Amino acid sequence: MEAIDFGSQKIQMRCPEQAGSFVVEMWFELNNEKQPKNERNIVKTVTSVCAMLLLAGAVSLNAAEPVHAKKGSPEFERMKSLVGSWTGKTEMPGQGVVDLTVQYKLLAGGSVLEERCFQGTPGEMITMYYDQGDKLAMTHYCALGNRPAMTLASSDSSSLKFDFDAACGIDPTKESHMHALTIHFDDADTITTTCKAIMDGKETEPHATTLKRVKSS
Amino acid sequence: MLNPARNPRKPIVYVGLTGLTPQERFANHKMGIKSSSLVRRYGIRLLPELYEHLNPMPYAAAAQMEKDLAEDLRRAGYTVGGGH
Numbered sequence: 001m002e003a004i005d006f007g008s009q010k011i012q013m014r015c016p017e018q019a020g021s022f023v024v025e026m027w028f029e030l031n032n033e034k035q036p037k038n039e040r041n042i043v044k045t046v047t048s049v050c051a052m053l054l055l056a057g058a059v060s061l062n063a064a065e066p067v068h069a070k071k072g073s074p075e076f077e078r079m080k081s082l083v084g085s086w087t088g089k090t091e092m093p094g095q096g097v098v099d100l101t102v103q104y105k106l107l108a109g110g111s112v113l114e115e116r117c118f119q120g121t122p123g124e125m126i127t128m129y130y131d132q133g134d135k136l137a138m139t140h141y142c143a144l145g146n147r148p149a150m151t152l153a154s155s156d157s158s159s160l161k162f163d164f165d166a167a168c169g170i171d172p173t174k175e176s177h178m179h180a181l182t183i184h185f186d187d188a189d190t191i192t193t194t195c196k197a198i199m200d201g202k203e204t205e206p207h208a209t210t211l212k213r214v215k216s217s
Numbered sequence: 218m219l220n221p222a223r224n225p226r227k228p229i230v231y232v233g234l235t236g237l238t239p240q241e242r243f244a245n246h247k248m249g250i251k252s253s254s255l256v257r258r259y260g261i262r263l264l265p266e267l268y269e270h271l272n273p274m275p276y277a278a279a280a281q282m283e284k285d286l287a288e289d290l291r292r293a294g295y296t297v298g299g300g301h
Contacts, residue, residue: 017275017276018279023263025230107270111289
């Protein structure tokens, strides 16, 4: 049990298996921007030491600086080389061979690589690659309606192999899901991804897709 | 919480970690349930564009991500509370 429900109030009772970050915007009257009406009364009461410290901090202003990407694991750094657009063809159940476009984009100060495919369609999916500790991992937001996670199982000079992370909460015996992925770096502008799913408790044949980098003209 | 590299165009934010949905956790903060006094008093809205792509993760990874996200936001010019 991760939370108990007291009427409309959910209260977390202990560390859950899955968690997430969240960011709240706060309003202190540091600048001259127009403040939201419903917060005016709150802001009038700002007398805390913390707010005073914030005011002091506000006077030492720098111009906006870019987010500095931090160094990731060697495997994550290799994944970063994929940033951009890629195209290829893949076989989809019931649709035959279809065109596939995949976009890779760095987010959160270079700490997360987003992979987005079938953009703008009902089957649009994303996969987020990140370092978990010092090890490359990923979470796939699947059109099957679940979020299998995988961690790096092995790597060599030309490929990265991911395998299912049981900590993601999916029961492989009960829920169909993507289970493993290999990314083969054929050359600087060609990759082949091979994924394996478990459907109705049975492992599917590996499904390979070759993608070519889209070069800007 | 002070950020000498603060960009005045960027808001002051609080970074947290939860096993609930961010909406539920924010509501709890505002109701004073296991709340940060800063968020309870001054929190005005969630900024999903800054965290949505990261969630969910296994708890240990999310705990580390909370710290990393706070640090990344500081480097990007936000003044950041929480994130520990």
